Amino acid sequence: MTEPEIILHHYPRSPFAEKIRTAFGIKGLRWRSVVQPRMAPKPDLTALTGGYRRIPVMQIGADIFCDTRCILRELEHRFPRPSLYPAGTAGLADLIAAWADRDLFAASLGLVFGLHGDRFPPELHADRARFTAGRFDGWNSAKMRTRIFDLRQQLALQCGWIEQTLSHDNGFLLGDAPSAADLAVYHPLWYLQGNLETDSGLDGYPRMRTWMTRMDAIGHSTVEELAPEDALTIARDAAPAAIPRQNIDAANPWQPGRRVTVTPDDWGFDPVEGEVAWIGTDTIALRRNDPAVGAVTVHFSLRGFEIKAAAT
Numbered sequence: 398m399t400e401p402e403i404i405l406h407h408y409p410r411s412p413f414a415e416k417i418r419t420a421f422g423i424k425g426l427r428w429r430s431v432v433q434p435r436m437a438p439k440p441d442l443t444a445l446t447g448g449y450r451r452i453p454v455m456q457i458g459a460d461i462f463c464d465t466r467c468i469l470r471e472l473e474h475r476f477p478r479p480s481l482y483p484a485g486t487a488g489l490a491d492l493i494a495a496w497a498d499r500d501l502f503a504a505s506l507g508l509v510f511g512l513h514g515d516r517f518p519p520e521l522h523a524d525r526a527r528f529t530a531g532r533f534d535g536w537n538s539a540k541m542r543t544r545i546f547d548l549r550q551q552l553a554l555q556c557g558w559i560e561q562t563l564s565h566d567n568g569f570l571l572g573d574a575p576s577a578a579d580l581a582v583y584h585p586l587w588y589l590q591g592n593l594e595t596d597s598g599l600d601g602y603p604r605m606r607t608w609m610t611r612m613d614a615i616g617h618s619t620v621e622e623l624a625p626e627d628a629l630t631i632a633r634d635a636a637p638a639a640i641p642r643q644n645i646d647a648a649n650p651w652q653p654g655r656r657v658t659v660t661p662d663d664w665g666f667d668p669v670e671g672e673v674a675w676i677g678t679d680t681i682a683l684r685r686n687d688p689a690v691g692a693v694t695v696h697f698s699l700r701g702f703e704i705k706a707a708a709t
């Protein structure tokens with residue numbers, strides 16, 4: 398049987414998508430690229446996810462993986478070599494990623510919009526203000542500008558940590574091979590550098606700059622374009638992967654069959670409703686039926702999401 402294709406729903410300038418594109422590069426995977434809009438509405442994406450609009454989303458047949466943590470977990474499971482957790486890095490790589498995906502990302506994004514908010518169209522500011530529900534100064538350029546000095550300080554502090562971590566001169570953050578930690582630290586800096594160039598403040602960290610060049614050289618492996626409607630057809634024609642039987646702790650309120658909502662807890666608070674199909678220690682999968690694509694299983698990371706009983 399041929400392996401189903403990996404489809405990534407993304408857009409070129411998305412830092413979190415760069416995290417996954419670089420993971421494809423590390424693992425040498427072939428993938429199909431579906432370019433989605435960078436603002437809502439995203440009907441060809443939400444038909445698959447049930448409302449989640451963030452980028453990136455990975456699709457394999459009728460299985461949909463939301464959030465980069467969940468995507469990396471699935472890639473590691475299906476394609477274990479080379480590992481995103483080389484010897485000695487499990488645990489520590491995820492701890493570093495938990496900081497970088499939030500704090501380093503928020504400071505980088507804040508600085509780009511503080512310095513160059515005027516370059517982005519008003520519709521994008523309005524969309525992101527709704528998306529983040531008041532965080533990031535409501536995406537008001539004037540307010541964001543007043544934070545530039547503080548954000549530069551925050552970034553200098555965090556870049557100092559990265560520079561020190563790289564003082565072993567082993568090539569990557571946790572040794573001589575790239576890990577999930579490198580992916581998470583790289584994507585906010587890639588975004589900063591791509592938008593601010595010499596004004597990014599990154600030049601004061603020579604080891605970090607060399608490491609960024611090394612990360613950039615990994616590339617994205619082999620990619621082919623796919624039209625959004627073709628991705629929907631692939632989901633419609635596929636059946637979700639079989640869910641293994643589980644023994645679940647009776648105290649767990651989210652037993653298979655229960656209707657729940659799953660909602661991000663940081664930004665982009667769009668709930669997805671479905672029936673619990675699987676729950677593990679780090680992921681939850683919901684079964685849902687969509688008029689456009691039929692039965693799909695939507696997978697989420699447990700970290701960064703809130704589960705609630707559905708109202709109906």
Ligand SMILES: N[C@@H](CCC(=O)N[C@@H](CS)C(=O)NCC(=O)O)C(=O)O
Pocket residue numbers: 411412413414434435436437450451452453463464465466498528665701
């Ligand atoms: N925790 C999420 C964060 C994803 C995220 O915030 N992505 C940004 C793009 S880099 C986004 O969705 N922005 C709004 C949009 O594209 O509509 C992950 O790891 O995937």
